[in-house]
Every structure is written in C-alpha cells, then in structure tokens.
Amino acid sequence: xxxxxxxxxxxxxxxxxxxxxxxxxxxxxxxxxxxxxxxxxxxxxxxxxxxxxxxxxxxxxxxxxxxxxxxxxxxxxxxxxxxxxxxxxxxxxxxxxxxxxxxxx
Numbered sequence: 001x002x003x004x005x006x007x008x009x010x011x012x013x014x015x016x017x018x019x020x021x022x023x024x025x026x027x028x029x030x031x032x033x034x035x036x037x038x039x040x041x042x043x044x045x046x047x048x049x050x051x052x053x054x055x056x057x058x059x060x061x062x063x064x065x066x067x068x069x070x071x072x073x074x075x076x077x078x079x080x081x082x083x084x085x086x087x088x089x090x091x092x093x094x095x096x097x098x099x100x101x102x103x104x105x
Contacts, residue, residue, distance in 0.1 A: 003022055017042075
C-alpha cells in the first residue's frame with residue numbers, strides 16, 4: 001500500500017522534512033521513496049506541496065498519514081475534519097510496586 005508521509009532529512013537539532021510517496025512497509029528512515037511531493041521546514045516555517053501530484057496519487061489509492069492529512073486540510077487541498085495525530089494516552093496500570101510484597105517464609 002502506498003503512503004504519503006513525512007521523512008526527516010535535516011541535520012541534528014535542525015529538522016527538515018520531505019513529503020514523500022513510499023510503500024507503507026518501508027521505514028521512514030530507510031530513504032526509499034517513489035516521489036518527493038513537497039517539503040516542510042519547521043525552523044523557517046516553510047511549507048510547500050505539489051497539490052496536483054498528491055491528488056493524482058490519492059486517486060491511485062495512496063493513503064495519507066495523519067499529520068500530512070491535517071496539513072492538506074490547512075492548505076485546502078483536501079476537505080474534511082482534522083484528525084488527532086497525537087498518540088492516545090494509556091491509563092496507568094496499577095502494579096504491585098505501590099504495595100511492597102511480604103517475603104514468604
């Protein structure tokens with residue numbers, strides 16, 4: 001399955017991202033991608049995207065990551081509601097570390 005997602009390419013402490021089309025089985029750090037669809041530089045607040053190419057690949061079945069989907073809604077390339085891209089918090093599991101165990105004799 002094809003995915004459109006961000007790939008980090010910046011130096012240490014200077015993040016820069018590419019918006020790439022890749023297979024979903026490829027790692028984000030593998031460097032393997034089919035096409036560069038845009039760039040995102042959060043340091044200088046630069047966001048560029050090839051909207052026509054994104055629409056083309058979406059029509060061929062490519063899925064968007066949550067962050068890219070929200071970004072395309074801001075750019076008015078895709079219509080819809082934003083989705084929560086942050087991971088859901090899990091409840092803290094109560095463990096036996098709160099009550100010390102008594103040694104068995």
